[in-house]
Amino acid sequence: MCRLVGYLGPSLKVDRLVCEPPHSLVAQAYQPREMELAILNADGFGIGWFGRDRSAAPFSYRSVMPIWTDPNLTQLARYIESECFVGYVRSATPGLAVDISNCQPFTTNGLLLPSPLLFLHNGYIENFRQTLYRDIRMSLSGDLYRFVHGTTDSEHIFALILHELEADPTRSIAAALERALATLTALAREKHVGFCANILLSDGTQLVASRYACGTTVPSLYWLNNAPELPDAIAIASEPLFEGPWQRCPEHSIIQAGGPDGRAVRIHSIV
Secondary structure (H helix, E strand, O other): OOEEEEEEEEEEEOHHHHOOOOOOHHHHHHOOOOOOOOOOOOOOEEEEEOOOOOOOOOEEEEEOOOHHHOOOHHHHHHHOEEEEEEEEEOOOOOOOOOOHHHOOOEEOOOOOOOOOOEEEEEEEEOOHHHOOHHHHHHOOOHHHHHHOOOOOHHHHHHHHHHHHHHHOOOOOHHHHHHHHHHHHHHHHHHHOOOEEEEEEEEOOOEEEEEEOEEOOOOOOOEEEEEEOOEEEEEEEEOOOOOOOOOEEOOOOEEEEEEHHHOOOEEEEEOO
């Protein structure tokens, strides 16, 4: 299991969420409060952010070091400022390598899509290499098959979402996520495999997230909108970063914030 955070709002320095809060992403790496299957997130981390040109590829900084040991992060997080960024700390699923190719966030850099994306996943597929690895890969187009460079279940779930966007470029990110989860659920039930998929996606103008699982416990996920600490902004996080009016996302739901409807938060249930 992992921990993640996403931000959308007025331009903000990354350290305001990643490093500074009492229960920042750094703190959640070594002292998470709501993780079910691990006690540390020490198998790497990453941050991703969009520049002013939202049509350009997003930036990322990734490392296989525990986030609290990286001497560069504090300086970078004080310098990087963005209206939309994400952060992640990893607790690697047993059997999946700790290397940079498996470190999130994943991006769509190199793919021809209407908008570039950042992707994070907190969760796992049970016995992934022995169960759904082949089924997922065989469902992908040639371009997406070659796009997957690492070995994680996370990157393969991302490829399923991209498959939906590739099939219909007019499809919304939320619709693509919902269809990919439906495909994954059907495959998992056929093989009697459990999985959990708290996913966070962004194209720089919106945050789209799921709190979802099939045959296992659903990981925690919260959202915050226009709080005094983050005025006119939205944050989504695995655990609250500070005291405030955080709201728990319902299980088996998709949450959307931003996009054409502005900063309104929309939540709908999925089966």
